[in-house]
Amino acid sequence: MKRKILKRGLYFIGISAALLVGTLVIHVAMVTKSKNDDKRNRQLARIDFTEQLDSMDIRKIKNSVLSMEGVDAAYFNVDDNILVYSYDPVLIHSDLVYYNLMKENTYKAERFIVDAKQLKNGCPVIDKSSFSYQFASAVQKIMN
Amino acid sequence: MKKTNIILFGVLLVSSIFISACADEKETTPTPTTPTLYEKLGGTTMVADPANSGQMIEQGRLGLRSVVDSTIFVIAGDNELQPYFQVLLAEVGSGNVTGFTALSKNLTDFFCVATGAKNFTYNGIASMVAAHDPAQNNRMGLKADNAAYNKFVADVVAGAAQNGVTDPAIISELGAVLESLRTTIVQR
């Protein structure tokens, strides 16, 4: 008799714990998930022009870059002759964008490259090895 | 056997109350008297997302995201501000979220919440002091001074203008949101 009660008690505790964890997961997912997530992954790149360009040149450069598959937006800073564009890194690489552009017209221009050292550590405030971070990001990955 | 069923039912009931308790919060929001900035930008009206075919997006969020993205482009091409935002142009390996994508999402969420959106949460660094202190956020290149702050505001206005947001009333309201954070963000 005692055994039976003990067994039932253990079942009860086990099931409750499982359901509570389940509830927690759903809760975290509901709280952290924003509705229509903008899922596109886009990389930014920049090309600095060192020659004087007129508005015709600028239009030509923008059109040329925008016509390449994978490039989806471009902005030209006319005061400093800087082109900024975004692209889908799955479809094209910034080296290729630069190469294609230069093939059309040899502009005096350089790619602006940032070394990725700072990126290595990510956010120092969040301890990425902590259980809570791993748990939260795992749940977010599943739901998003 | 029956008893276990009853117990199971009870546990399920309790868990479902936990879940619905969260859902209830949203329904009891009082009707606002004056429209929020988010509502002025289109609010929760669902429109097609031009950047993700087949998906819908709240018009308010779309407006803010467009301004945020344009502003990020302006900043990336701004020699005065680029040193602060090195992370934007650093290229990441395939499969990793780029600095641009991450910042676009965080800033859009932040401005959605700041302007009164109800359906989004901001999951970035909660403290704006910490987010703009290079010692606490290594994606922040260096501490911002007043000149950088002014340039930042100018770039936001340029980003808004690129999206046709030039209404002085909206710009000044946006300016007020930005200005309220100056002393928090300028740390040198």
Ligand code: HEM
């Ligand atoms: C009212 C003005 C501003 C607001 C509302 C604002 C808001 C934010 C937010 C929400 C983030 C994201 C934090 C996160 O990823 O967790 C951020 C990041 C950042 N902010 Fe600001 N910010 C403002 C002004 C400035 C200024 C003036 C500068 C520098 C001149 C600056 C530099 C940065 C940098 C470098 C980052 C990190 C970039 C990244 O993670 O990709 N911010 N800001």
